[in-house]
Amino acid sequence: MKLETLPPYTQPTVRKPGWRAPAAILIVIAVAGGGWTVLRGKPEAAPAAPANAAAAKEKQDVFELSTGDIAAVDARSLAVSLPLSGSLAPLSSATIKSKVSGVVEATTLQEGMAVSAGQVLARIDQADLRARLQQQQAMLDEAQAKFAMATKNEGNSKALLTQKYISQNAYDSTQNTVDLARANVRSAAAMVEIARIALNDGVIKAPIAGVISKRHVQAGEKLAPDMPVYSIVNLSELTLEAQVPASEIPRVKVGQDVKFRVDGYAQRDFHGKVARINPATEAGSRAMLVYIAVKNDDSALRAGMFAKGSIVTDRSAVSPVVPLAALRTDKDGKSLVYKVEKGTLVSQPVKLGLRNEDEGYAEVVEGLQQGAHVIVSRLDRLKPGALVKLPGAAAASTPSALAKSADAAKG
Template sequence: MKIETLPLATAPTTAPRRPWKKALALLLIVLLAGGAWYFMRARGAAAPAPDAAAKDGPKVAVYELSKGDVATIASRELRLNLPLAGALAPSEQATVKAKVSGVVLDTTLQEGTAVAAGQVIARLDAADQRARVAQMQAAYDEATARVSLATKNNANSQALLKQNYISQSSVDNTQNSVELAQASLAAARAQLDMARIALADTVIRAPLAGVISKRHVQAGEKLAPDMPVATIVNLRLLNLEASVPASEVPRVKIGQEVRFKVDGFARRDFVGKVARISPTTEAGSRSMVVYISVDNSDAALRGGMFAKGAITTEKSAAAPLVPLAAMRELKGDAVVYAIVDGQVVAQRVSLGLRNDDDGVAEVKSGLQEGATVIVARLDAVKPGQKVRVGAAPPAPAAAAAKG
């Protein structure tokens, strides 16, 4: 019996198939098909029926406006202003000078010190003036005695003439002596008065109330007549001297209000009134100087400060003001696009004063305070258009004008 050996079976070269993969692929196909069916069904249900769409009619478009596209009409005064600039100067100032010669004994007042009218600001050595007064007093007493003697002689001559002891010419001579003595007495009296005045002038007093802006002498200095002692300025009333073009002078009137600012007082407005207008133009500039009176009771301002402001040449009563940007022309009429109940309305208006610098005009008729107008140029917005303003409130016209 022959036994043959069979070869061993070899392992399969490919991996056995896995049945779960096929099931997973089938599940994905089913899910995709179900999702597509659900989407198509929802889309079909959302589409309105043709009859229902025709029944509702076309939708009305509403234009959305921002807060910068509109303004609210406010009421206030409208002013027409003429700009100006100039320097402040004291309305009253004086440089006190010596009237007599003498050595300065004391001068205690310094720059910036307030003085009253008549207050002593310096004293001079008065020894020479006292001696002069004594001399003139003696001359006056002598002249008085001569008048007394001449009067007595004249009386005696009159008595002798009545008794025919002397001639008329002798009486005339004694009468002439009386007149000469009286003239000498008057001259002596005048000289004495002048000496007394000179003595009083050794005490130098302030001629006006104000503030010492400069002291020119020190104690111990020798003064001659007409030498400056101190300069005093009165700051209670200042003058603002400003140049105005000659072409604008017809707009300026005495009494008009002026508002201005000064460097260093950024948050404060100062007020003055036109007091005088120069009758001639300045050479070269062809402008005229306007003098503006400024009350400075609190002494906040100083002479020489530079001021910049404007003259109010014309002013209206409080009235609605419309921004010039809101004005339009429709069929030859001045109109604005007002918003009434969410709709644009072309509103005719009548204007009064117009201020191009502030960009506003006075409304005589056609608009009331609180009305909302469109200031932006929007081609798509026409009368009859439905509009809606954003949640932010519109800027008032007055605030827009100030900005």
């Protein structure tokens, strides 16, 4: 019996499902495609980064100003003033006093009423004055009669002396009588004139034109000589008497303009001119009085009002003026301003003239023109060369903006 060798037993192989191989292929393809996309996208995104950085840098460097940060340079006359204060006094005033004694018959005018020069203010009972005038006139007539008799006797004595019927001494005595009679006539005539003046003084008249400020007597009162009757002030022109420190007097000159205000007219400015300067200082204050002439055509001002104002001691020509807040100083101590020019901040040296600390402006002699924009705020981050943007209102007023607006209007 032939023995045949059988092949060894082999366990049957179980075949897995066939979907896994295609899935693995798809995964490999997806990973390869994603890697290719990433590698391709990196070079394209790289150029975009510098553009965004430049935009961010540009946005950071441009500083937008507000309306409170800048000021436009104006051109006008700048004045330097010296403050003062004082009281208003009438240029002319009068207190009318009685020259004669008597009873007041009438006083028709009252305080606040206007009067003209020569107008009757009051009348005094003239009966006594008139009788005194008549008495003096009678004494004058008597003196004239005696003088006439003495003159006639002197003529007769002269004739007798010529014929040598009387002595020279007798004639001289007659002539002396004539001289005495002539003197008595002159004396009596003077007394008549005095009585006539007294009669006229019984009618009290205004010596100046003005306004009644005080009536001192009433009708029926008895007046004595030198007793006040009326007070009159002339308000057409007033004098402001102001005290100025002696150290400031060299700045004050006759003819300088003065501007002031008074209580009751808070929004109205009054004007005057320096008329006189007192050469002596006031005791105690060591100040000097300055007299300022003030026209009062509308009679708005009154005597005794307190005034507060200033004297214009110096005035510049029409030139650019810059706010004091815009001024800066370089390391050499020279004045400069930060000016906005074509969107860039520029350090502009300036030469200054007059300064007005009260108004807060200084005259620019050189370095700036009217219409320029300067920085008035203390912005520490702003340095010369920085890019700035003007506010809409200020930018519209620049020459370039106006030119663009004009071109747009033409189009």
